[in-house]
Amino acid sequence: MPLKYQIVEKQAYSLVKAIKDFRIYILYSHVIAYVQNDVVKDILTQDGIEGRRGKWIANILEYDIEIKPTKLIKGQGLAKLMTETNFQALDINELDNEQELATPQINQAFLLSPWYADISFILLNLHAPPGLSKTKNRFLKMKASKFCVLDSALFWKNHEGILLNCLTMNETDSVMKEFHAEDCGGHLYWKFTADKILRAGFYWPSLFADVKKFVVSCHKCQIFEGKRKLLPLPLRPIAIEKQFQQWGLDFIGEIHPSSSGQHRWILTATDYFTKWIEVIPCRQANDSTIIQFLEANIMSRFGCPKKIITDNAMLMPQKSSHQHWGITTRSRP
Numbered sequence: 001m002p003l004k005y006q007i008v009e010k011q012a013y014s015l016v017k018a019i020k021d022f023r024i025y026i027l028y029s030h031v032i033a034y035v036q037n038d039v040v041k042d043i044l045t046q047d048g049i050e051g052r053r054g055k056w057i058a059n060i061l062e063y064d065i066e067i068k069p070t071k072l073i074k075g076q077g078l079a080k081l082m083t084e085t086n087f088q089a090l091d092i093n094e095l096d097n098e099q100e101l102a103t104p105q106i107n108q109a110f111l112l113s114p115w116y117a118d119i120s121f122i123l124l125n126l127h128a129p130p131g132l133s134k135t136k137n138r139f140l141k142m143k144a145s146k147f148c149v150l151d152s153a154l155f156w157k158n159h160e161g162i163l164l165n166c167l168t169m170n171e172t173d174s175v176m177k178e179f180h181a182e183d184c185g186g187h188l189y190w191k192f193t194a195d196k197i198l199r200a201g202f203y204w205p206s207l208f209a210d211v212k213k214f215v216v217s218c219h220k221c222q223i224f225e226g227k228r229k230l231l232p233l234p235l236r237p238i239a240i241e242k243q244f245q246q247w248g249l250d251f252i253g254e255i256h257p258s259s260s261g262q263h264r265w266i267l268t269a270t271d272y273f274t275k276w277i278e279v280i281p282c283r284q285a286n287d288s289t290i291i292q293f294l295e296a297n298i299m300s301r302f303g304c305p306k307k308i309i310t311d312n313a314m315l316m317p318q319k320s321s322h323q324h325w326g327i328t329t330r331s332r333p
């Protein structure tokens, strides 16, 4: 059904709609919106307007938007914009100035790199290096269309149009090491490691082959190779008949720095049936602490447990004490 809007209202509404659709991209940025007509700007900036126009103004209030009328016609603006993005930072303000495009500067490292030398040449001179066959010439130009220069650095556009930082040969090793074996790593499979590098915004032409080679030769990965393929142990169900019959005991710590009361450990007991938790802070993780805790916090309040399960058998009270109470103990593997 056609909207009963005037032409300028349609233009204003399309701008409001576009702003809403691109909300996550522009919310925290200063945005300049170019409109064809001065009246569109008036519609979206006037005070004290009610009705649908008032609603549009309310919709765009949260954005840092500057609306500017322009005389550029759509096709011309778009063509200029595409040219600009390929060679320098996107600055729409410059579209109004009829200035010559500045020659981009490319970092020397890219000009000398065998990976990027030809591409840099094309981006600088807008033609392929002389002496190449027609096919090679065309191939290089197509390849170069995926690259652009920003602040003297070379970027590669992925299929989503996101710019990835191009790395030179001597930078790739440290990046692969960081994303496979160091803080950002985790000794992942080579495909996952390569994906991580791409997601972090880095690119070089032989990325996948290099990462595969690097991961295959990783010493730690070779040592643990095959161990991941072990079948998991069968699960053993724990049958509990009633509450406060079986408790899990755990020490948390050692905590640095210790509390003002010199407590460095936290002793916890969890009932397997109700999941009720008892916790105390303690200065030392030893037998006497556990015995005191069991007597004061568990037995005197919930009765004598049948079984106590811990992570660490070393921390269990001496056999004599729990045998005296008739408690069975078991440590988890």
Ligand SMILES: [Zn+2]
Pocket (backbone or CB within 6 Å): 180, 181, 187, 188, 215, 218, 219, 220, 221, 222
């Ligand atoms: Zn590894």
